[in-house]
Structure formats: C-alpha cells, structure tokens
Amino acid sequence: MLFKKGGTFTEEDARKVIEIVSERPNEREIIVMAEHVTEGAKRRLWDYARGVQLMADMTGEDRSVRVEILEGYVSKHMKGIEL
Numbered sequence: 001m002l003f004k005k006g007g008t009f010t011e012e013d014a015r016k017v018i019e020i021v022s023e024r025p026n027e028r029e030i031i032v033m034a035e036h037v038t039e040g041a042k043r044r045l046w047d048y049a050r051g052v053q054l055m056a057d058m059t060g061e062d063r064s065v066r067v068e069i070l071e072g073y074v075s076k077h078m079k080g081i082e083l
Contacts (some may be wrong), residue, residue: 002031002080009034013083014041018048020081021065029066033080037071045069 001024003017009032021027030045049065056063 001027001029002033002078003083004074004078004080005032005034005083006074007035009037009041009083011038011040011044014044016083017045021048025063027065029068031068031070031080033070033074033078035072035074037069042069 001021003013003020005013017030017032021030030049032041032045045067049067052063052065055061
C-alpha cells in the first residue's frame with residue numbers, strides 16, 4: 001500500500017498509516033513516499049513491522065509487513081493514499 005506526503009512525514013502520519021494498515025490484515029507492505037521523513041516516523045514504522053513479525057511467530061502464522069521509505073521526491077502520477 002502506497003502512502004504519499006508532499007512535505008515532512010511525521011510520527012503522527014506514521015500513526016495514521018499504521019491504523020489504516022492494521023484494518024487490513026492481508027496487507028504485506030507499506031511504502032511511504034515523502035519529501036522528508038523524520039527519524040521518529042521511521043522508527044515507528046519499523047517497530048510496527050517487527051511487532052507484526054513477533055506476533056506471527058508467537059501465533060504460528062506466516063505474516064510479515066515490509067516497510068519501504070522513499071525520501072526526496074513525491075510523484076503525482078503514482079496512485080496512493082495522500083496524507
């Protein structure tokens with residue numbers, strides 16, 4: 001799932017992304033495209049991915065979420081959720 005932000009992607013934006021992705025249990029990746037991403041936001045997304053993996057290991061599920069952060073340019077031609 002692609003999320004786009006024209007300015008700085010903050011921890012609050014990461015919280016919104018996690019809420020959206022949590023509602024879709026079959027979602028396998030989070031892609032964030034922003035001009036700048038704060039360290040706190042990166043940490044929050046990576047912690048979420050590690051938490052999903054940990055819970056899957058404990059319950060015996062085969063589930064993981066891949067996080068990709070694209071920083072510097074936001075394409076207007078890519079379809080994604082605007083934050």
